[in-house]
Amino acid sequence: MGNTSEKSSQVTADLKRKLLAAGHELTTADPQLVVSVGGDGTLLNCFHRYSHILDTVRFIGVHTGHLGFYTDWRDYELDDLVKEINADVGQSVSYPLLDVQVKYATQKEASHFLSLNESTLRRNALTIKTDIYIRDAFFESFRGDGICVATPTGSTAYSKSLGGAVLHPRLEALQLTEIASINNRVFRTLSSPIVIAPDEWITVKTQTAADYTLTVDQLSSHNRAITEIKYQIAKERIHFAKYRHMHFWSRVEDSFIGSIREQNNGL
Structure with a gap:
């Protein structure tokens, strides 16, 4: 191709x-x-x-x-x-992928996607407000332009431009980076990229809205009422000859x- x-x-x-x-x-x-x-x-x-x-x-x-x-x-x-x-x-050599499970307000079953590089969440011309959990334990409330969750192979792409670390592709890890976070007396985040272990997962619970934009690599969906996204290392892997x-x-x-x-x- x-x-x-x-x-x-x-x-x-x-x-x-x-x-x-x-x-x-x-x-x-x-x-x-x-x-x-x-x-x-x-x-x-x-x-x-x-x-x-x-x-x-x-x-x-x-x-x-x-x-x-x-x-x-x-x-x-x-x-x-x-x-x-x-x-x-x-x-061959194989690298980890990102498993993206998305819950929408308009459907009962979650949608499932695989990403080689990264997945991002934004809103149309507005900041997003989300609660972020790691292994189902509350970590922080985020407000800003959006978030990006990347694989090790995706760490040299958009995540790097956001200030994320470059990870060797053999690492079994995911990286969360913030997109223009708001930090003041009301909103406070770690303001640093987070790298999580292979037995952990990230859950993003969103504020009610119908104009979220979700990207999975170069694919995108717009104006969706997303309520929750779960990110974890996928069971599947990509194999390169x-x-x-x-x-x-x-x-x-x-x-x-x-x-x-x-x-x-x-x-």
């Missing part, structure tokens, strides 16, 4: 031709390997498309732009990638520091 840019479309066509020439069958119905061509957003789309078969599918990311956190291969490495797929023996070692901290350094380092070295 690729995005619609001209470069990604060309790379997708080239990769299909090479895979067919190598004797592989291409299908979108029930794949064993899903190859994403584009960026991290494209891979997120692939993840949600095949989230119902996570126990039998592995993902591979081919990047056609800047370095992505979910893409181990570049567009000029197609021949090497095909060679690795030809020699595939099922090697790993043919070579990609050091996580080297990728972090290259994405966020590398260009500055290169500029300084050129002085």
